[in-house]
Amino acid sequence: MAAGTAAALLAALGGILWLAARRFVGSSVQRLHQGGDSGLMRGKTVLITGANSGLGRATAAELLRLGARVIMGCRDRERAEEAAGQLRREVWPTGGPDSGPTSGGAGELVVKELDLSSLSSVRSFCQEMLQEEPRLDVLINNAGVFQCPYMKTEDGFEMQFGVNHLGHFLLTNLLLGLLKSSAPSRIVVVSSKLYKYGDINFEDLNSEQSYNKSFCYSRSKLANILFTRELARRLEGTSVTVNVLHPGIVRTNLGRHIHIPLLVRPLFNLVSWAFFKTPEEGAQTAVYLASSPEVEGVSGKYFGDCKEEELLPKAMDESVARKLWDISEVMVGILK
Ligand SMILES: NC(=O)C1=CN([C@@H]2O[C@H](COP(=O)(O)OP(=O)(O)OC[C@H]3O[C@@H](n4cnc5c(N)ncnc54)[C@H](OP(=O)(O)O)[C@@H]3O)[C@@H](O)[C@H]2O)C=CC1
Ligand SMILES: CC1=C(/C=C/C(C)=C/C=C/C(C)=C/C=O)C(C)(C)CCC1
Numbered sequence: 001m002a003a004g005t006a007a008a009l010l011a012a013l014g015g016i017l018w019l020a021a022r023r024f025v026g027s028s029v030q031r032l033h034q035g036g037d038s039g040l041m042r043g044k045t046v047l048i049t050g051a052n053s054g055l056g057r058a059t060a061a062e063l064l065r066l067g068a069r070v071i072m073g074c075r076d077r078e079r080a081e082e083a084a085g086q087l088r089r090e091v092w093p094t095g096g097p098d099s100g101p102t103s104g105g106a107g108e109l110v111v112k113e114l115d116l117s118s119l120s121s122v123r124s125f126c127q128e129m130l131q132e133e134p135r136l137d138v139l140i141n142n143a144g145v146f147q148c149p150y151m152k153t154e155d156g157f158e159m160q161f162g163v164n165h166l167g168h169f170l171l172t173n174l175l176l177g178l179l180k181s182s183a184p185s186r187i188v189v190v191s192s193k194l195y196k197y198g199d200i201n202f203e204d205l206n207s208e209q210s211y212n213k214s215f216c217y218s219r220s221k222l223a224n225i226l227f228t229r230e231l232a233r234r235l236e237g238t239s240v241t242v243n244v245l246h247p248g249i250v251r252t253n254l255g256r257h258i259h260i261p262l263l264v265r266p267l268f269n270l271v272s273w274a275f276f277k278t279p280e281e282g283a284q285t286a287v288y289l290a291s292s293p294e295v296e297g298v299s300g301k302y303f304g305d306c307k308e309e310e311l312l313p314k315a316m317d318e319s320v321a322r323k324l325w326d327i328s329e330v331m332v333g334i335l336k
Helices: 002-024 054-065 077-091 119-132 159-181 193-197 213-234 253-257 262-275 284-291 318-332
Strands: 045-049 069-074 108-113 138-141 185-190 240-246 302-304
Touching (some): 054 069, 054 077, 054 138, 119 159, 138 159, 159 185, 159 213, 159 318, 193 213, 213 240, 213 318, 240 284, 284 302
Parallel strands (some): 045 138
């Protein structure tokens, strides 16, 4: 009995040590801001949606370290200011962008209100951007909602499709002029491998006939990829590129709508700590696509872990991509 207990304890200890080793043995994903790259983004303005949390927040930190002026497009000013304060302390521990040896020439951080579940909010945000910002070098469409219960946006769209696809669709279209006048410029779209389980049902884009929260998330992430590929086609010859990525499975607040009973929460936390990427690891592909000279001129491609990956045929279907574009224009009211 005693030997059995000791063996079980040893196995548990071994397991914990193995998990800890996995977490602390560095990720193989390249980190661009280390070494001589600290000024790579100096003079460049980057807009990141949903930059107060998770991947967006980590992407903001990395791009700030590379010297960018980072605009955080966030729906809740209070949460955004709090995150901005933390980011400033993290990136500039000595007090300001230009103070101290650790600053590395780091850029500037600005918070602007943007609620992607409201077309009028997207419109006023873009109006403010066009009035106040002389240039926009990189747009990162990162904000997202995951598997929420059925709800509608202010304009009557199913929430996941409305925020993850339509809100960003309008945002990108209204900022295209600024991106073109700042060319060479880049658009980076954060999708997910879960796009594989979605399809675009043009008969029921708002899921009024039936709602499956997993399927609707996947549909919105497939829409992100089709949008990227159609936009890349439309932007040929403009020096504005657009690429899409999946970040892997990352420990962020995205799972907020998943209900886990309190008692098993610690187990889930342990598993996510051990096996999920950190936000910093998950953000590397977005940082890479936003800043690396390696992807200059590359457009319409799908990336994971800073490498191009293959897409399923349904994500490369040009006629579906065109149809989705046309319907999205009507839905957000920008049909010319
Ligand atoms: N985490 C993962 O494993 C994966 C994530 N992704 C994608 O990564 C992206 C970032 O998610 P992640 O960092 O994980 O999750 P988080 O929940 O940590 O961050 C999501 C961000 O989106 C913002 N957001 C949500 N709704 C709106 C809205 N209506 N208007 C403006 N901003 C909004 C959130 O704001 P607020 O804090 O105010 O709610 C938050 O800042 C998403 O597109 C997601 O689909 C893809 C694959 C895997
Ligand atoms: C981190 C974490 C959770 C899980 C989140 C998950 C599982 C998110 C998965 C997101 C994916 C796969 C998105 C793909 O696009 C829980 C269990 C809610 C609570 C404990 C902390």
